[in-house]
Every structure is written in C-alpha cells, then in structure tokens.
Amino acid sequence: MDWFSLGKLDEKGAALNRLGFIIAVFYWWMNCLVQAHVGSPDVFYDGPVGVYTARITIRMPSVVPGRAEISVRVLGDQPDQVSFLPLFSRTSITNAPPADLGRLIAGETNLYFGELWLMSIGAYTIDVKMRGSLGIGSIQIPVSSVPLSQLPLPPFLGYILVALGALLCGGGVAIVSAAARESVLGSTAVIGQKERRRGWVAGLITAFIMVVFLIGGRRWWNADEAKFRSQLRGGAWPDMQAVVRVDGAQRILRLTLGQEIFLGNATLPLIPDHGKLLHLFLIREGTQDTFAHLHPVRKGGKVFEVALPTLPQGRYKVLCDLTVEGSVLSSTATNSVDVPALSNQPVQGTVLKPDPDDSWANYTGIPVPDGSANNTTFRLPDGITVEWSKHAPLQVSKDAGLNFVIRNASGKPVELVPYMGMLCHAAILRADGSVFSHLHPSGNYSMAAQSFFDAKLDKETQHQTPVISGLVDHSKMDHSKMNHGGDTTKPAIGVSSISLPYEFPIAGDYRIWVQFKIGTQVHTAIFDTKVGTAE
Numbered sequence: 330m331d332w333f334s335l336g337k338l339d340e341k342g343a344a345l346n347r348l349g350f351i352i353a354v355f356y357w358w359m360n361c362l363v364q365a366h367v368g369s370p371d372v373f374y375d376g377p378v379g380v381y382t383a384r385i386t387i388r389m390p391s392v393v394p395g396r397a398e399i400s401v402r403v404l405g406d407q408p409d410q411v412s413f414l415p416l417f418s419r420t421s422i423t424n425a426p427p428a429d430l431g432r433l434i435a436g437e438t439n440l441y442f443g444e445l446w447l448m449s450i451g452a453y454t455i456d457v458k459m460r461g462s463l464g465i466g467s468i469q470i471p472v473s474s475v476p477l478s479q480l481p482l483p484p485f486l487g488y489i490l491v492a493l494g495a496l497l498c499g500g501g502v503a504i505v506s507a508a509a510r511e512s513v514l515g516s517t518a519v520i521g522q523k524e525r526r527r528g529w530v531a532g533l534i535t536a537f538i539m540v541v542f543l544i545g546g547r548r549w550w551n552a553d554e555a556k557f558r559s560q561l562r563g564g565a566w567p568d569m570q571a572v573v574r575v576d577g578a579q580r581i582l583r584l585t586l587g588q589e590i591f592l593g594n595a596t597l598p599l600i601p602d603h604g605k606l607l608h609l610f611l612i613r614e615g616t617q618d619t620f621a622h623l624h625p626v627r628k629g630g631k632v633f634e635v636a637l638p639t640l641p642q643g644r645y646k647v648l649c650d651l652t653v654e655g656s657v658l659s660s661t662a663t664n665s666v667d668v669p670a671l672s673n674q675p676v677q678g679t680v681l682k683p684d685p686d687d688s689w690a691n692y693t694g695i696p697v698p699d700g701s702a703n704n705t706t707f708r709l710p711d712g713i714t715v716e717w718s719k720h721a722p723l724q725v726s727k728d729a730g731l732n733f734v735i736r737n738a739s740g741k742p743v744e745l746v747p748y749m750g751m752l753c754h755a756a757i758l759r760a761d762g763s764v765f766s767h768l769h770p771s772g773n774y775s776m777a778a779q780s781f782f783d784a785k786l787d788k789e790t791q792h793q794t795p796v797i798s799g800l801v802d803h804s805k806m807d808h809s810k811m812n813h814g815g816d817t818t819k820p821a822i823g824v825s826s827i828s829l830p831y832e833f834p835i836a837g838d839y840r841i842w843v844q845f846k847i848g849t850q851v852h853t854a855i856f857d858t859k860v861g862t863a864e
C-alpha cells in the first residue's frame with residue numbers, strides 16, 4: 330500500500346517526514362492508530378462543467394499539508410475522463426504539475442473520485458476537467474487551505490520515538506567509536522591502550538556533535554510548531570469588533586475587521602463578492618426570529634459601517650463573509666452585538682443610505698416548520714409558500730436534500746429573479762453557533778476567489794485579455810446563463826425551484842434561512858431541522 334495515501338499528517342507528522350523514511354513510515358503506522366477526528370469545511374459545487382453538468386464535493390483536510398478528497402457525480406452526458414488539478418494562488422498556473430485522473434467508483438456509472446495533496450497554507454483552486462465526445466469542459470472551484478487543528482501526539486508514541494532516537498544516537502556513537510578504534514587494525518591485531526583512547530575520543534566528539542544537532546533540531550521543531558500554531562484557524566477569522574451607535578432614528582453598525590491579526594496593516598484589502606466587500610448576516614440570538622443580510626461599506630482602513638434596518642432590539646449574532654486580497658482566503662468573522670431600540674428622534678449627523686441589496690425579515694411569534702418532516706412548508710406573511718421537498722432523514726456528510734419549491738398565494742409556481750446574481754442565498758446556522766454556512770444553488774465556495782482564479786488563469790495562459798488588477802466584479806456576471814437554478818435541465822429564468830448542494834458537517838439542531846427574489850422584493854423563508862449522525 331502506498332504510504333502517501335494513508336493518514337492525515339499533522340504538523341508533527343510533516344516534520345517527521347523530514348527526519349527520514351524509517352521514522353516517517355513508523356509514524357504513519359502509528360498515525361493510523363490515532364483516533365482524533367476533526368471536522369473539515371467541505372466545499373460543494375453544482376452546475377455546468379463546460380458542456381457537462383456535475384455535482385462536486387471537495388472534502389478539505391483539517392491540517393496542512395493535507396489531502397483533499399474530491400468526488401464528482403456527473404449528471405446527464407458522460408465524459409470519458411475526469412481529472413483534478415490543484416492550482417495555488419501564489420504560483421504560476423503554467424508551472425502546475427500534470428492533473429490527476431479521477432477513478433470511476435466500482436459499481437457506479439457516473440461517480441468519480443480523486444485525492445489531491447494541498448501542501449501549502451493559502452488559497453487553491455481545484456481545476457476539474459472533463460473530456461469526452463462532447464468536448465472539454467472545466468470549472469475552477471476555489472478552496473482555502475488552512476490548518477484547523479493540531480492533532481495531538483499520543484504520549485506512548487512520543488516514548489517510542491524517544492527510545493528509537495536514543496537507539497539511533499547510541500548506535501551512531503558506537504559505530505564511529507568502533508570504526509576509530511578498530512577499522513585500521515588487521516584481523517589478528519590486539520586492541521591496545523592507544524586504540525581504545527582513539528575510540529573514546531571519536532565517540533565523545535560524535536556524541537557532542539549529536540547533542541548539538543539535537544539542541545538545534547529541538548529549536549527548529551519548536552519554531553516550526555510556533556509558526557504552525559500561529560496559522561491555525563480553528564474558528565471564525567479574522568477578529569471583528571462590532572458596535573452600534575444611535576443617531577436619532579438611525580442605528581449604525583460599525584465593524585472593525587482584522588485589528589489584531591493585521592496589526593501592521595493600515596487597511597484590510599478585500600476582494601468584492603457579488604460587487605460587495607462584505608456580506609453580513611445578523612441573527613437575533615435566542616429566538617433566532619430576526620434575520621438580516623446586509624452589505625457594510627468601508628469608512629476607511631479596517632472600519633466598515635452599515636445602517637441597520639428596522640430590526641427589533643436585542644442581542645444579535647454577527648457573521649461577516651469576506652475574501653482577503655493577496656492570500657485570496659475566504660472566511661467568516663463573527664461576534665455579537667447589542668442593537669438598541671429604534672428611536673423616532675431626528676438624525677443629527679449624516680444619513681447613511683442602505684445598500685439596495687440589503688434584506689431582512691422578522692418572524693416573531695411565527696412557528697418555524699420542522700424540516701425533518703417531509704414536504705414541510707413555510708408560509709410567508711403575503712401568502713407565498715416555500716416547500717422543502719421530500720428528502721431522506723438528514724445525516725452528517727450526506728446530501729442535505731435542500732430542494733425548495735416556491736409558489737404564490739394561489740399555489741402557482743412563481744418566477745424567481747436573481748438576487749445579487751444568484752437565484753437563492755441561504756444561510757445555515759447550528760443552534761450553538763458552531764456551524765455557519767452561506768450557500769447558493771451553485772455551491773458554497775467564494776465567488777470572489779473564483780473570479781480571482783478565473784482572471785489569473787486568463788492572464789497566465791493568455792486565453793483572453795488580462796483583467797486589470799486581477800479582480801472581477803462577480804455581480805456583473807450573468808449567473809442566469811450559468812444555470813444555477815434547481816433543475817439543471819431547465820433554463821434558470823422562469824424556475825420556481827431551488828436546489829442547494831450541501832452536507833451538514835456535524836449532527837445537531839440547525840436553522841436555515843432561504844432567500845429569493847420575486848419582482849423587486851426579496852423574501853426569506855425559515856426552516857428548522859435536526860441532523861443525525863451517519864450510520
């Protein structure tokens with residue numbers, strides 16, 4: 330069995346790699362016994378791959394270097410070959426290695442699988458290519474390669490490694506000492522006092538050199554580990570301060586992002602996603618009956634502001650999606666903020682206009698349907714209904730079956746129009762706040778990062794005119810032509826059904842907010858659901 334294909338190496342595992350094949354193989358064997366499991370933020374894509382259509386799942390490793398697992402289910406016309414290639418944001422695409430071929434899973438006709446090593450911390454795009462009689466199709470799916478945890482080194486493994494190290498060092502001293510003492514003597518010669526002394530001196534010098542190496546090695550190890558720990562992204566990132574200031578009838582939410590993490594930088598450079606630097610979600614804590622999707626604007630440096638809509642007072646969870654320029658890493662910053670009651674006093678300062686794409690909903694006292702049941706329907710106040718289609722009981726790491734049909738008050742399917750380029754924006758939050766995901770029918774990857782890689786690919790392969798500054802305003806892309814609707818066999822315009830590719834990472838209670846637009850009005854439906862552990 331290929332030892333590279335086994336186990337997720339943690340930082341210590343990666344370091345052991347450098348110590349030599351024997352110890353690495355030994356570590357790998359022991360690593361198989363490590364039971365620690367760390368959840369990883371998987372990435373989903375659903376949509377066209379050139380002339381083909383596929384649903385792609387990328388299971389991200391929780392450590393770096395780590396191995397991403399990719400599965401591709403091709404829908405409709407089948408290609409002859411599916412291949413995967415990870416492209417790193419900081420290296421030239423033209424220097425990329427050859428792509429890995431996806432394996433057709435035994436017993437399946439359209440499910441391909443592959444594994445890719447992500448060796449560095451930073452943004453990658455996974456280039457998924459399909460070749461067949463219909464031609465070649467490809468799609469770039471950006472992923473953030475960041476370590477989420479450090480796997481512990483079990484004490485018994487440490488003791489075994491120390492014993493092996495001692496054996497190695499002792500053996501080295503003995504070999505050098507014996508060589509100095511006896512290697513120049515004939516087979517019948519007797520070892521004298523002089524030879525013994527020479528052996529002792531050589532042994533002592535070797536032992537001294539080994540001690541120096543061990544001290545140096547320990548320092549390198551500690552420095553490497555400290556660097557790794559500084560890059561751990563166990564939860565939300567970057568740091569975010571949130572305060573609300575009241576000016577008459579206006580309540581302004583002020584966010585300061587990356588003040589601690591980007592201490593040396595005067596500003597936080599961001600790439601726009603759907604034409605907005607930040608996508609902010611506010612969810613009232615406790616009742617979770619109030620939801621807002623807002624777009625703060627930069628007031629300078631790391632400070633952003635947004636005028637709050639007519640939300641009721643309370644403590645709100647603040648979840649802020651962003652993509653950092655340079656590293657192209659996408660993340661969610663989180664915090665909580667107290668929103669005071671709305672006043673009817675006149676505004677003294679400047680009135681901050683809301684973004685036209687801001688939306689919010691307050692459903693105080695309205696029962697939230699349980700999505701664990703089949704054919705669950707949420708009824709909006711104006712009679713519009715959103716039905717969560719029949720699905721299997723929800724389980725961890727299984728298709729969440731997020732398919733919704735929207736009907737008007739008379740029960741007829743409605744025509745959805747894109748809201749910020751997408752037929753649907755959905756937010757998923759675990760009851761304890763430990764899981765949050767922002768989804769679209771095309772998936773949950775960062776559109777901003779995808780635009781960055783599209784531009785990089787165009788520039789470096791000179792397929793098209795290079796895009797100035799490498800940035801693309803994704804909101805100007807016509808997503809309706811990309812068929813991001815629920816049923817990929819129908820045109821996106823005119824659909825009233827939504828399908829969101831997603832798998833819940835851990836079991837628990839979740840609330841889901843589903844946003845869509847009819848005419849000029851954005852609507853938000855909510856569902857609760859339970860997710861069980863996989864069998």
Ligand SMILES: [Cu+2]
Binds near residue numbers: 754767
């Ligand atoms: Cu969205």
